[in-house]
Amino acid sequence: MTIQEMFPQDYRTTLLPAAHWSLTVRRGMQMQLTDTQGGANVGMLFYNPLLLSEKYNAPDSLKCQHTFKLTRGHCLYSDMGRVFASITEDSFGWHDTICGNAHPQHVADRWGKKDYQTDRNAWLQNGHDAFLVELAKYRLKKQDLAANLNLFSEVSADHQGRLALSRQSIAGDSVTLRFEMDTLVLMHNCPHPMNSGEEYPRNPVKIHLGMAQPVLSDDYCANLCDENRRGFQNNALYHLGLGL
Amino acid sequence: MIRESVHDLTAAKTREIVDAGDYFIRRIDAGGTIRIIDLEGNQAADTLFFNAADPSERYSASDTVREQGALYLTTGSMLKTNLNRDLLEIVADTCGRHDTVGGACSSESNTVRYDLEKRFMHACRDSWMLAIVEHEEFGLAKEDIGHNINFFMNVPVTPSGGLEFADGVSAPGKYVELTAKMDTIVLISNCPQLNNPCNAYNPTPIEVAIWSAAAV
Numbered sequence: 265m266t267i268q269e270m271f272p273q274d275y276r277t278t279l280l281p282a283a284h285w286s287l288t289v290r291r292g293m294q295m296q297l298t299d300t301q302g303g304a305n306v307g308m309l310f311y312n313p314l315l316l317s318e319k320y321n322a323p324d325s326l327k328c329q330h331t332f333k334l335t336r337g338h339c340l341y342s343d344m345g346r347v348f349a350s351i352t353e354d355s356f357g358w359h360d361t362i363c364g365n366a367h368p369q370h371v372a373d374r375w376g377k378k379d380y381q382t383d384r385n386a387w388l389q390n391g392h393d394a395f396l397v398e399l400a401k402y403r404l405k406k407q408d409l410a411a412n413l414n415l416f417s418e419v420s421a422d423h424q425g426r427l428a429l430s431r432q433s434i435a436g437d438s439v440t441l442r443f444e445m446d447t448l449v450l451m452h453n454c455p456h457p458m459n460s461g462e463e464y465p466r467n468p469v470k471i472h473l474g475m476a477q478p479v480l481s482d483d484y485c486a487n488l489c490d491e492n493r494r495g496f497q498n499n500a501l502y503h504l505g506l507g508l
Numbered sequence: 509m510i511r512e513s514v515h516d517l518t519a520a521k522t523r524e525i526v527d528a529g530d531y532f533i534r535r536i537d538a539g540g541t542i543r544i545i546d547l548e549g550n551q552a553a554d555t556l557f558f559n560a561a562d563p564s565e566r567y568s569a570s571d572t573v574r575e576q577g578a579l580y581l582t583t584g585s586m587l588k589t590n591l592n593r594d595l596l597e598i599v600a601d602t603c604g605r606h607d608t609v610g611g612a613c614s615s616e617s618n619t620v621r622y623d624l625e626k627r628f629m630h631a632c633r634d635s636w637m638l639a640i641v642e643h644e645e646f647g648l649a650k651e652d653i654g655h656n657i658n659f660f661m662n663v664p665v666t667p668s669g670g671l672e673f674a675d676g677v678s679a680p681g682k683y684v685e686l687t688a689k690m691d692t693i694v695l696i697s698n699c700p701q702l703n704n705p706c707n708a709y710n711p712t713p714i715e716v717a718i719w720s721a722a723a724v
Contacts, residue, residue, distance in 0.1 A: 317650050321617075323569075323610055323611020323655055324611055324620070328621050330670065330673075331670060332609070332671045343616065343617075345616030346616075362574075362579075363570055363573070364568065364571055367592045369592070404651075405651070407563075407566070407654075411569065411570045420667060421578075421665045423667065424578065425578045425665065427573060427574070427577050427579060458574060491620050491621055495620050498616075
């Protein structure tokens with residue numbers, strides 16, 4: 265038996281409330297995230313593990329797809345014109361990428377002070393600190409923290425541009441990201457910065473990593489718009505010579 | 509919200525014309541005021557701000573729009589840093605609306621938006637890259653180049669989550685003015701974009717004026 269045969273080629277875990285995590289996800293893998301109870305928020309950022317200065321760029325992603333919300337079909341671009349990941353499945357329909365993270369002060373004002381001594385790992389963690397911890401593991405600093413994804417949080421704007429956290433996921437909602445290049449993924453399960461609920465939200469999120477289906481020429485995400493066709497061409501150039 | 513300036517342009521400490529495709533980098537002392545003037549209309553001034561004492565603290569679009577609860581920037585908008593602190597306040601605005609969602613053009617994003625063979629065309633992020641290598645004294649590096657403001661750009665978000673690139677709301681002579689809440693570095697790329705109908709495919713000069721704190 266080989267070492268590969270000893271371990272399954274997929275992996276399941278649960279991102280607990282207030283937790284943060286990071287891992288490198290290979291091209292061709294997919295990550296399905298499922299909100300088990302409803303009301304979760306997963307902050308997420310992408311970096312190129314070979315060249316960490318290349319990172320997820322929210323403005324480029326929104327602008328080239330003429331969208332403010334992110335859902336099935338959308339590609340998540342780096343600042344170098346490449347596609348880190350495509351949203352291949354989404355039962356929720358609208359993920360925020362504008363509002364950033366809760367800072368320590370937001371959480372303290374709403375729910376109390378972060379206090380490990382008392383609360384242990386059920387502490388009132390905030391998204392900003394969570395990302396700083398994961399960034400530092402790769403020698404990245406707060407300058408490297410870009411506008412992130414807030415999966416399972418819909419933030420809409422009215423005609424005057426007024427923003428509202430207008431909807432959150434319900435139990436069982438899931439979103440699937442297919443990785444189009446090797447990607448360092450940083451994530452946390454901390455409250456959306458505009459969450460004003462009575463209680464600090466505690467919603468475990470299931471994560472399933474597995475092989476994605478091959479990307480065919482009529483792929484929905486790659487063909488959502490001419491811009492995405494060109495984004496996939498940039499990825500093809502990036503992978504030129506790898507024979508994959 | 510439209511509000512005229514209280515400052516006298518002839519009393520400005522510095523005034524400079526910035527051609528399309530050029531950058532502008534300068535320190536603004538706390539309490540000082542900067543005016544950016546769209547000289548010929550429908551231009552985009554892609555702008556970044558930093559804490560001069562520690563540029564790892566910088567303008568944050570996310571923190572700014574979230575804290576004001578609204579997407580567009582105009583008179584009264586408080587620009588926030590990535591540490592959610594006050595950086596500058598918009599104190600006058602004759603344009604009425606500025607974008608901070610759409611980001612800046614780059615040669616790489618131009619390949620996606622327009623054509624792979626347009627990668628050789630000049631772009632805002634290239635101007636910023638040149639600025640940081642030509643002005644090492646400000647201590648900026650690529651990781652400091654983040655999510656900017658597009659002064660004079662109109663990028664409406666629809667209630668259903670669409671993003672539009674509308675005709676500019678700006679016109680010749682429109683300006684925006686900001687007062688610094690801390691010692692600040694301003695870095696502007698006067699956008700060279702030739703592929704976007706928003707500037708009628710004709711990028712034009714801006715003027716930048718700075719007053720020191722005591723000038724009102």
